[in-house]
Amino acid sequence: MRPAPFQYVRARSALEAAQMLGHNPGARILSGGQTLIPELTRRAVTSPLIVDLKTARGMDTAHWEDAGLTIGALCTLSTLEAVVAQRPHARYLQSALAMTASPAIRHRATVGGTVALASSTSELLVALLLGTTSCETVDADGNIRTRDLNEFFTTRNVGDAEVLTTVRHTPPDGAAALDEYARQSNVPADVVVGVVSGFETNLLHTVVGIRGRLPTYASRHPGDPYVPRHVASAWSHDAIAERLITRLAHAGRH
Ligand SMILES: Cc1cc2nc3c(=O)[nH]c(=O)nc-3n(C[C@H](O)[C@H](O)[C@H](O)COP(=O)(O)OP(=O)(O)OC[C@H]3O[C@@H](n4cnc5c(N)ncnc54)[C@H](O)[C@@H]3O)c2cc1C
Structure with a gap:
């Protein structure tokens, strides 16, 4: 497979890269290339100009x-x-x-x-x-x-x-933990859950990422139940998220 033809330029700074984008509609930034290069190769993405940002200085630390x-x-x-x-x-x-x-x-x-x-x-x-x-x-x-x-x-x-x-x-105030679940071991995660637990208190904050949906957030106050039920019910089609939240909430507290 070959990508559709495109021009390739190297930017010396982020501003120079932005100017190239501004003057060339449809131009794309190339950073690590781990996603963009395969996308270009199988023509899932086409672009008249690829602006390589890797050559910009002072942004890699x-x-x-x-x-x-x-x-x-x-x-x-x-x-x-x-x-x-x-x-x-x-x-x-x-x-x-x-x-x-x-x-x-x-x-x-x-x-x-x-x-x-x-x-x-x-x-x-x-x-x-x-x-x-x-x-x-x-x-x-x-x-x-x-x-x-x-x-x-x-x-x-x-x-x-x-x-x-x-x-x-x-970083958040409190103990934070994260876990994920994939239906198959050789594919990216279907559900990623992060929680923040207060010291000797309950769940403070939850982030649930489910494939194809925007991440959902929930904040809880000390004294509330560990599982943010509105999050769990919102994703009731996937009980995995609820189980991960419960486990992580307990792990974060100890
Ligand atoms: C086999 C495989 C498995 C992966 N598994 C995971 C995983 O488990 N979890 C996960 O989170 N990710 C995963 N990724 C994604 C990977 O970790 C990188 O996040 C991803 O490739 C993007 O980083 P990059 O530097 O390579 O970006 P590129 O491929 O260079 O660019 C990606 C996109 O971002 C744009 N872009 C890049 N830099 C900038 C910038 N500075 N400003 C504006 N736009 C920009 C590009 O134009 C392009 O549209 C996986 C990728 C592959 C190929």
Whole structure:
């Protein structure tokens, strides 16, 4: 199989990439290429211009600042895995990354590409939604926008002429845990569930990602039952989510 013909350019910065998108309708950003290259090859996606962002400088690292994590869009999932391993309270991020694809893919796939895809069963995105996460983009005019990660799901993705540059994450208050379920062992997850439990209290916050649907959120106050029943009933077709929530809620408390 061959992709439809396209032009290929390398961007030196996120702004330059955004300008190329702005001047070329239908142009696409290439980051790790783990999803886009196969899509182009089987012509699920066609584009007149592919703008390689990997050549942009200074966007491939992640670091902790006070309590928060700042992640460059070109940071690979494996680099992020090493950075979050330094902090015991970020274990939910580490397990999310360890569950994602395979080591070879994680070595190439980027955080920017993962956020831009906005898959509801992305382990990393469910984990990021357990805390407070914002995404910074730049457009062709150099305008920088910061939006909550939730918006990338509700508005479906980064704008056509925007480049995602930075993701900022503050871990949740409380113990966070994450797990997933796949109907078959060799396919991506069907359900990804993350929970935050307060210390010696009940479930505080839940994120449920089910294939093909937007993630669902639920916040609970101490004293409420462990299982957020409105979430469980919303997904009653799939009791897996409810079982995962219950198990994770108990695990988080101990
Ligand atoms: C076999 C396989 C298994 C996988 N399993 C999982 C899994 O279990 N869980 C999971 O969450 N993911 C999984 N993935 C997805 C993978 O982990 C990456 O998230 C994904 O490939 C995107 O990252 P990338 O850097 O390769 O992006 P690319 O493929 O380069 O780009 C993906 C899309 O995002 C856009 N884009 C990329 N960067 C930016 C940016 N900075 N600004 C704006 N738009 C941008 C591109 O234009 C493109 O549309 C899997 C992928 C494969 C191939």
